[in-house]
Amino acid sequence: MRYSVAMTGEVEAAMRDHLIREDGQEDVLAATYVLSTGVERTTALIKSVVFPGEGERLVHGNASFTSGYVLRASNEARAAGHGLALLHSHPGSRGWQLLSDMDWETESEYERVARGITKMPLLGMTLGGRDTSWSARFWFDRSAPTWAESVRSVSPKLAVTWNNEIRRIPSITRSQQRTVSSWGERTQSSIARLRVLVVGGGSVGLDVAQRLAATGLATVGVMDYDAVETVNLDRMIGATRLDAALGRSKVKVASRLMKSAATAESFEIHNHEVSITDPVGVSAALDYDVIFSCVDRPWPRAVLNALAYTDLIPVIDGGIALDTFPDGRMRNGIWRAHTLVPGRPCMACLGQLVIGDIPLDKQGLLDDPEYIAGAHREAPSRQNVAALSASVSAALLAQFVSLTAHPGGRGVPAPLRHVLSTHTLEHSVATSGPYCAYENATTAGDTRTPIAEHREDWRAIVYERATKKSPFRLRALAAAEDILQRAISRLK
Amino acid sequence: MSNEIGLTGPTQQFINDMTALGATARADGPRILYDVVAVGGALNGQTMTTGVSVSEVQSWPMVPPHWIHLPDSVAFPETNMDDIDCQPGWKRHSRDFSYTDMSMPPALAWLRHVRGFISIAIPKAA
Ligand SMILES: [Zn+2]
Numbered sequence: 040m041r042y043s044v045a046m047t048g049e050v051e052a053a054m055r056d057h058l059i060r061e062d063g064q065e066d067v068l069a070a071t072y073v074l075s076t077g078v079e080r081t082t083a084l085i086k087s088v089v090f091p092g093e094g095e096r097l098v099h100g101n102a103s104f105t106s107g108y109v110l111r112a113s114n115e116a117r118a119a120g121h122g123l124a125l126l127h128s129h130p131g132s133r134g135w136q137l138l139s140d141m142d143w144e145t146e147s148e149y150e151r152v153a154r155g156i157t158k159m160p161l162l163g164m165t166l167g168g169r170d171t172s173w174s175a176r177f178w179f180d181r182s183a184p185t186w187a188e189s190v191r192s193v194s195p196k197l198a199v200t201w202n203n204e205i206r207r208i209p210s211i212t213r214s215q216q217r218t219v220s221s222w223g224e225r226t227q228s229s230i231a232r233l234r235v236l237v238v239g240g241g242s243v244g245l246d247v248a249q250r251l252a253a254t255g256l257a258t259v260g261v262m263d264y265d266a267v268e269t270v271n272l273d274r275m276i277g278a279t280r281l282d283a284a285l286g287r288s289k290v291k292v293a294s295r296l297m298k299s300a301a302t303a304e305s306f307e308i309h310n311h312e313v314s315i316t317d318p319v320g321v322s323a324a325l326d327y328d329v330i331f332s333c334v335d336r337p338w339p340r341a342v343l344n345a346l347a348y349t350d351l352i353p354v355i356d357g358g359i360a361l362d363t364f365p366d367g368r369m370r371n372g373i374w375r376a377h378t379l380v381p382g383r384p385c386m387a388c389l390g391q392l393v394i395g396d397i398p399l400d401k402q403g404l405l406d407d408p409e410y411i412a413g414a415h416r417e418a419p420s421r422q423n424v425a426a427l428s429a430s431v432s433a434a435l436l437a438q439f440v441s442l443t444a445h446p447g448g449r450g451v452p453a454p455l456r457h458v459l460s461t462h463t464l465e466h467s468v469a470t471s472g473p474y475c476a477y478e479n480a481t482t483a484g485d486t487r488t489p490i491a492e493h494r495e496d497w498r499a500i501v502y503e504r505a506t507k508k509s510p511f512r513l514r515a516l517a518a519a520e521d522i523l524q525r526a527i528s529r530l531k
Numbered sequence: 532m533s534n535e536i537g538l539t540g541p542t543q544q545f546i547n548d549m550t551a552l553g554a555t556a557r558a559d560g561p562r563i564l565y566d567v568v569a570v571g572g573a574l575n576g577q578t579m580t581t582g583v584s585v586s587e588v589q590s591w592p593m594v595p596p597h598w599i600h601l602p603d604s605v606a607f608p609e610t611n612m613d614d615i616d617c618q619p620g621w622k623r624h625s626r627d628f629s630y631t632d633m634s635m636p637p638a639l640a641w642l643r644h645v646r647g648f649i650s651i652a653i654p655k656a657a
Contacts, residue, residue: 395628
């Protein structure tokens with residue numbers, strides 16, 4: 040299991056403002072957290088800050104907690120069902136901080152108090168004051184801490200402090216020279232270590248996945264339970280007639296194309312042949328730092344819309360709508376891109392997710408012609424053109440760059456909408472609704488309201504594909520293709 | 532028959548949210564029932580008992596229900612309907628719920644939607 044810590048930009052600012060003092064002295068602080076448990080990663084989400092009262096801590100040279108402060112914070116954490124975090128600052132330091140003997144002793148001592156009261160491990164955190172870098176460790180027992188791999192602060196800017204011991208800085212390869220000269224080695228080393236998941240391996244997802252691989256990311260996952268079909272070939276650039284004839288899974292095709300596009304020295308691909316609307320898909324998604332939503336149905340988008348807030352994993356979403364005149368000519372095309380993070384409106388608040396459509400999608404009614412006719416609904420429009428789907432992936436990737444590289448010191452923009460007929464780019468003025476159930480569940484973690492549901496339908500599709508035998512001629516072609524690709528991938 | 536087994540968090544939340552708005556809700560087997568006053572149509576002024584399937588509020592309030600349960604005596608010009616989760620002599624009706632205004636509490640939005648639907652009921656053909 041890997042460990043990490045995440046917090047909203049707002050919580051981070053409150054803690055930073057307390058811990059970085061005008062007089063340059065160290066300070067201490069308590070906070071509470073909840074867990075967000077994935078398959079390979081457990082994340083502590085900082086929930087609330089427990090500021091010290093009069094006389095609850097000492098600030099002279101090495102700042103320290105009084106046991107009264109730790110007890111009060113532990114009890115507040117327990118009352119809310121949270122765990123306890125103890126934080127301190129190293130005002131003059133930068134980068135991931137280790138523990139001094141004295142800090143080790145303090146945290147180790149309070150481990151028992153925290154566990155006894157909250158029944159959860161103590162979380163220790165340090166802030167390096169020179170470059171606002173955070174470090175964190177989990178105390179599962181009092182003997183030694185288990186170090187986290189990263190600490191991320193999520194707002195329109197994603198800022199990650201990496202533990203270089205656990206997630207090593209990837210070396211810059213020859214093929215990355217121009218990438219690195221665009222934003223510098225430091226940004227490259229941070230972006231390259233992000234674990235990014237692309238949900239949906241269709242035209243947009245496939246393009247995004249390849250470009251992430253080419254950007255030098257070390258780990259990219261793709262999630263889709265479907266296969267490539269002939270009807271997809273007009274848009275899935277890189278998918279071949281053989282892929283369609285074999286009915287290859289979209290994740291397998293994405294994985295092949297990512298491998299040939301990747302520039303990282305060692306590139307790790309995670310194929311998730313699962314549905315994001317199933318709890319297994321959600322658990323897998325919780326291992327990632329950023330998610331691209333390249334799906335267009337209400338239910339999967341609702342699941343991702345929730346995760347962005349409940350588990351502090353930025354979700355970059357978008358899509359395209361093409362509109363035709365009655366005679367079939369093109370009237371307009373609109374593509375959108377927005378990043379879902381605390382501090383920006385969710386898809387529901389943007390009007391990009393009609394939440395009344397989610398139950399219909401869950402019940403399969405949007406695919407039921409009889410239901411659609413009875414409800415006087417229009418069947419969902421399926422038009423798409425390859426020439427424009429690249430605009431969607433480009434818009435999503437630009438959001439990713441804003442989120443992670445902060446060009447001009449800015450994070451992600453307001454939601455963007457490009458109108459093809461009038462050639463305009465519009466910034467949405469939509470704001471978060473005070474009763475938005477999604478945003479109000481920010482940092483719910485494992486107490487999130489489940490939107491995903493165990494289903495057999497997609498499992499049957501994956502099983503059938505895995506057990507299907509293709510004609511000999513196609514298998515022979517696939518074997519030949521495989522040999523050729525292996526040979527090419529050995530070229531330096 | 533009342534539901535003896537414990538309700539999930541979201542189900543209880545739905546019951547609490549509706550009750551807080553004056554539409555006192557109670558679990559009744561596979562459905563939740565509550566009362567609404569019609570403000571037009573054939574039932575104008577009448578208090579109607581209506582409901583939703585428990586299975587449809589498992590993600591409340593992030594995902595609203597869709598089907599509206601009503602006695603057979605209530606008729607509508609045209610809707611999709613079936614009798615899943617309904618008590619004998621009841622049907623559930625489908626009507627698009629276009630809730631996009633997050634400045635309104637989800638339960639209020641749902642209640643207005645249901646009230647609006649009941650208020651377009653037509654007299655039942657004899
Ligand atoms: Zn929202």
